[in-house]
Amino acid sequence: MSQTDDGTxxxxxxxxxxxxxxxxxxxxxxxxxxxxIACKTNWTDGGGRExxxxxxxxxxxxxxxxxxxxxxxxxxxxxxxERTPGELQSxxxxxxxWEFNHExxxxxxxxxxxxPMEQPDWGPNFDEDEGAGEYPNSYYFYLxxxxxxxxxxxxxxxxxxxxxxxxxxxxxxxxxxxxxxxYRYCVEGCPYKxxxxxxxKKTSEKCIFCYPRIExxxxxxxxxxxxCAEDCPPQLRLVGYLDDEEGPIHKLVNEHGVAVRLxxxxxxxxxxxxxxxxxxxxxxxxxxxxxxxRIPRSYLEELFGPDVHEALNTIERERAKVERGExxxxxxxxxxxxxADQYRLEVFx
Amino acid sequence: MDRKPTLLAALLAIGLxxxxxxxxxxxxxxxxxxxxxxxxxxxxTLDTVDGxxxxxxxxxxxxxxxxxxxxxxxxxxxxxxxxxxSARTDERLYIRLSWADPTRDTxxxxxxxxxxxxxxxxxxxxxxxxxxxxxxxxNRVNVWYWNGLNVSQELLAGGPGTTTxxxxxxxxxxxxxxxxxWHVVLSRPLDDxxxxxxxxxxxxxxxxxxxxxxxxxxxxxxxKATSEWHYLALGPGxxxxxxxxxxxxxxxxxxxxxxxxxxxxxxxxxxx
Numbered sequence: 162m163s164q165t166d167d168g169t170x171x172x173x174x175x176x177x178x179x180x181x182x183x184x185x186x187x188x189x190x191x192x193x194x195x196x197x198i199a200c201k202t203n204w205t206d207g208g209g210r211e212x213x214x215x216x217x218x219x220x221x222x223x224x225x226x227x228x229x230x231x232x233x234x235x236x237x238x239x240x241x242x243e244r245t246p247g248e249l250q251s252x253x254x255x256x257x258x259w260e261f262n263h264e265x266x267x268x269x270x271x272x273x274x275x276x277p278m279e280q281p282d283w284g285p286n287f288d289e290d291e292g293a294g295e296y297p298n299s300y301y302f303y304l305x306x307x308x309x310x311x312x313x314x315x316x317x318x319x320x321x322x323x324x325x326x327x328x329x330x331x332x333x334x335x336x337x338x339x340x341x342x343x344y345r346y347c348v349e350g351c352p353y354k355x356x357x358x359x360x361x362k363k364t365s366e367k368c369i370f371c372y373p374r375i376e377x378x379x380x381x382x383x384x385x386x387x388x389c390a391e392d393c394p395p396q397l398r399l400v401g402y403l404d405d406e407e408g409p410i411h412k413l414v415n416e417h418g419v420a421v422r423l424x425x426x427x428x429x430x431x432x433x434x435x436x437x438x439x440x441x442x443x444x445x446x447x448x449x450x451x452x453x454x455r456i457p458r459s460y461l462e463e464l465f466g467p468d469v470h471e472a473l474n475t476i477e478r479e480r481a482k483v484e485r486g487e488x489x490x491x492x493x494x495x496x497x498x499x500x501a502d503q504y505r506l507e508v509f510x
Numbered sequence: 511m512d513r514k515p516t517l518l519a520a521l522l523a524i525g526l527x528x529x530x531x532x533x534x535x536x537x538x539x540x541x542x543x544x545x546x547x548x549x550x551x552x553x554x555t556l557d558t559v560d561g562x563x564x565x566x567x568x569x570x571x572x573x574x575x576x577x578x579x580x581x582x583x584x585x586x587x588x589x590x591x592x593x594x595x596s597a598r599t600d601e602r603l604y605i606r607l608s609w610a611d612p613t614r615d616t617x618x619x620x621x622x623x624x625x626x627x628x629x630x631x632x633x634x635x636x637x638x639x640x641x642x643x644x645x646x647x648x649n650r651v652n653v654w655y656w657n658g659l660n661v662s663q664e665l666l667a668g669g670p671g672t673t674t675x676x677x678x679x680x681x682x683x684x685x686x687x688x689x690x691x692w693h694v695v696l697s698r699p700l701d702d703x704x705x706x707x708x709x710x711x712x713x714x715x716x717x718x719x720x721x722x723x724x725x726x727x728x729x730x731x732x733x734k735a736t737s738e739w740h741y742l743a744l745g746p747g748x749x750x751x752x753x754x755x756x757x758x759x760x761x762x763x764x765x766x767x768x769x770x771x772x773x774x775x776x777x778x779x780x781x782x
Contacts, residue, residue, distance in 0.1 A: 246582050249622045249728075321581050321671045321731050342673075344731040346581060348621065360619045363659075 171404045171415060172430070173332065174312045179509050180332035181370055182403040182410045183390065184420045185305055186436040186495055189397035192289065192303040194218055196389035196398075200307075203371070203388050209361025211258035214285055215368035216389045218305045222293040222460065225304075226285040227255040227354055235352035236315050236427030244315050247349035252360075256284030293460075297448070300455045302438040304464075305397075307389060308355040308368035309423070309431030310334050316367075319350025324365075331402070332432065333370045341365055352427040375506050386504040396498065401505035403432060408505040409494040410434070417491050418468065419475050425466040436476070436495065437461055437469050522769060526762040543740045545570050545605075545718060548597040556597050556604045558684045559693035564606055569595035572720055572737045579643065579670060579732025587735035589722040592628070596742055603710055603742075604697040605630050605654070607720065614687045615725025616658035624725040625658035628694050631719045632708045632742075634666070639717050642739060644670050652676075652708045654696045656683045658725060662696070666706045670732060676706065714745035 173180050200216035219225040227233075227250040235247030259277035266275050281287075292301025310327075314334050317325045324340035325347050327333070336347070336356070341364040347356045348365055356367045371387035379385060390398035401408040403415075413420040413434070420434035440455040461469045479491040497503060540546065548567035550556055555563030572594050576587040592609040607628050615626045633640050634650045644667040645651035653665040653673060662683035665673040680702055685694040700710040710716060720737045723729040 251622050252620050255621070321579070322673075323671060342731070343618065344581075345621065346731070349582070358621045360621075363618060 171411070172312060173404060174327055176329060177327060177332045178330050179405075180312065180403040180432055181310060181375070182401065182414070182432040182434065183307070183387075184399040184410050184413050184434045184436065186397045186399075187302055187304065187438040188436060189395040190218065190303040190305055191395055192218055192220065193394060194286070195392050195394055196305055199388040199392035200368075204369070209359040210357070210366065212252055212255045213357040213359075213366070215355070215357070216305065216307045217285055218303050219286060220289050220292060220301050221304045221464065222301065223288045223291060226306075228283060229254075230354040231424070233349075233352075233354060235350050235354075236424075236429050237313065238428075241313065241428040244318055244350060247352060249345060249349045250354065253283065255357075256287065259284070294455070297444045297446070298455055300440055302440070302456065304423075304435075305389070306353065306355070306423075307387075307433060308334060308370070309353060309429065309433045310368075310370055312430035312432060313428065314351075315427075315429050316347035316351040316356050319346040320344070321346065325356075328372075331370075331372075331375075333372055334367070335369060335372075336365055336367055338362075338364055338366075352424065352429065353431075384506050386506060390504065396503065399494070399503050402508060405505055405508045408508065409497075409502060410505075413491065413494060417475060419472045419479075419491055421465045421468045421472050423464060425468070435465065437465055437473055439473070439476070518773065519766075519770060522766045526766055540568075540570065543738070544743050545572075545594050545596050545740050546743050547603075548595075550597045550599055553599040553602055556599070556602075556606075556697065557682070557695065559606060559608075559686050559695050561695075563597055563604075564595060567595040567597040567606070569593040569606070569608070570740070572740060574720070574722060574735035574737050577643065577721070577732050577734050577736045579734075581732040583728065583733035586727070587722075587729060587733065588724045588727045589735040592720050592722055592737070594718075594720060594740070598700065598712065598744070601699055602697045603700050603712075603744075604695060605718075605742075606693070606695045607722075608691055608693045609722055610691050611722075611724055612690050613724070613726040614658070614692075616660075618659060618725075622728070624723070624728050624730050626692060626725045627655065627657035627723040627730075628692070629653050629655040629665075629721045630696060631721070633717055634706060634708055636708055636710060636714065636716045639739060641669075642719060642736070644668075644672065650706065652706070654681055654698065656685060656694050656696060657723075660685070664698070664707075678704070710744060712744050715741040715743055718742050 196216050197214055197218055205213040205215060217226045233248045234245055236245055238245055259281055262273055262278055265271035266273060290301060292299055294300045310333055317327060322340050324337045328335060343363040345358050348358050356365050358365050374385040377384040386400040390400050399409050401410045403410055405411055420436055422431045423435060442450045443453040443455050445451050479489040482489045483492045546568050550563040550566055555561040572592050574589055574591060576585045578584055589609055592607050595606040597604045611626055617623050618625050631651045631653050634652055638649050640646060640649035640651050647668040650668040653667060655665055656662045662681055664676045664679040664681045666676055667673045681698050683696050700712055703709060717739045719739050721734045723734045
């Protein structure tokens with residue numbers, strides 16, 4: 162626990178100097194999967210990683226990736242002391258990498274449309290845009306997900322060999338590939354299902370928060386935000402440190418309370434936070450807007466916990482301020498196009 | 511003189527000799543926890559699970575139970591017994607393990623797939639008995655590990671969760687699955703002189719424990735069936751047969767004496 166100048170408590174894991182964190186504004190996500198591809202081309206392009214999406218974007222309400230991950234257990238009990246057992250999902254439930262008829266279409270002159278060679282019946286993002294609700298009040302939104310680099314990570318606790326650990330300097334959760342023996346307790350122990358088993362290497366792997374990029378290990382020696390953030394067309398991600406008082410993450414999470422955790426009831430204390438989605442109001446049969454929220458609050462509470470109400474109320478107030486021509490620090494942080502404000506990664510030595 | 515008692519005594523004496531010679535061979539002559547080690551000249555007859563050398567090596571039944579390790583499934587192991595035989599040549603120590611497992615699990619290609627496996631644990635210091643659960647920091651163990659992916663590894667451990675693969679291993683393995691049973695031979699040079707490796711002087715008994723994993727029950731890590739400490743009878747030890755012969759002889763004499771006294775007593779009571 163560290164206390165900031167304004168008296169807000171920022172809980173960091175024991176032995177961690179600082180904690181990297183991300184805020185994702187769900188109102189900006191267009192479901193284009195550019196983040197997914199940015200991550201895949203960087204880290205999971207082959208070698209037993211074909212089925213892995215360290216970053217994925219799923220439609221909510223929906224089954225997500227892997228299928229029904231929210232029903233597979235993991236995380237901590239109500240007191241946050243005992244781990245609750247989780248389950249392993251088969252590769253089918255993640256969605257296999259389908260074989261496509263590239264060869265026939267590209268080189269053999271086939272007139273067939275480009276498509277999977279087999280009839281796919283499940284895959285990542287398979288229930289895209291289905292959502293819930295009935296016309297004219299159906300609803301859905303997109304939920305990008307990476308490893309949450311939790312403050313109280315149950316994957317780390319699950320490993321009997323201490324192969325997973327939280328990096329001292331910035332709280333990034335990593336798998337030591339030399340220690341890992343492929344037991345997969347971390348895979349079942351993570352309630353977000355963000356640790357993946359590599360069947361070729363027989364070890365588990367996960368999102369590394371693009372640590373070589375934030376360390377400036379690239380060819381230019383520049384400090385860069387994670388690929389998923391930098392490549393996002395609508396720039397919905399803010400990246401920095403939870404304990405950087407001047408940064409937008411600390412302000413949005415700790416001061417204004419408008420960025421909330423996904424499934425806080427898992428008690429792993431994620432460090433990826435979400436600005437909950439607003440949707441247009443409901444329509445009447447005749448197409449008139451009516452005073453009713455389209456995305457049920459009860460559903461948002463199921464995803465983001467009870468804090469989502471206060472977050473949505475605050476955002477509504479802040480939006481109204483802007484509409485009246487007043488200033489709003491919250492809305493400014495959420496709409497800035499200045500990358501120096503979006504990505505604050507060089508504030509600590 | 512009545513010849514009946516003499517005849518009876520003679521029959522009893524013959525019975526005693528027969529009992530002394532035959533019974534020890536029929537019942538187990540082996541002390542509990544002993545894994546006998548056969549001396550075999552030709553190492554090639556031990557390299558494979560069905561090599562002729564194994565005909566000379568009697569196997570011992572070793573009971574297994576859940577390890578109770580603090581991992582999910584640590585109390586739910588499925589394999590109850592493994593048969594263990596051992597043999598040595600002048601250079602190598604061989605251990606042959608065999609256990610019933612109706613499912614042959616030799617793939618870990620899916621997230622939910624785990625391979626069958628077996629391991630043998632010996633103390634790094636052959637004179638010390640380490641804690642059974644992977645030893646401790648100051649009393650470490652060597653582990654010979656094989657799994658259904660045909661991976662065999664020599665490991666060093668100093669407590670649960672500390673196994674580390676030893677490089678430059680001379681561990682060799684051979685395995686088959688037949689009629690619902692795995693048969694695995696593991697062998698290593700007796701005197702593998704390098705740091706952190708057990709050196710078998712072959713002059714004293716050495717503790718040994720066994721673990722078996724059933725892949726289809728998702729057993730891995732501490733979710734395994736384990737034995738208590740047994741010992742490889744490498745040393746001279748108490749020589750089983752002569753020791754037992756004396757015991758059986760004493761018991762037999764006791765029985766004959768008691769029978770004769772009873773008969774004499776009955777005769778006297780009848781006033782013969």
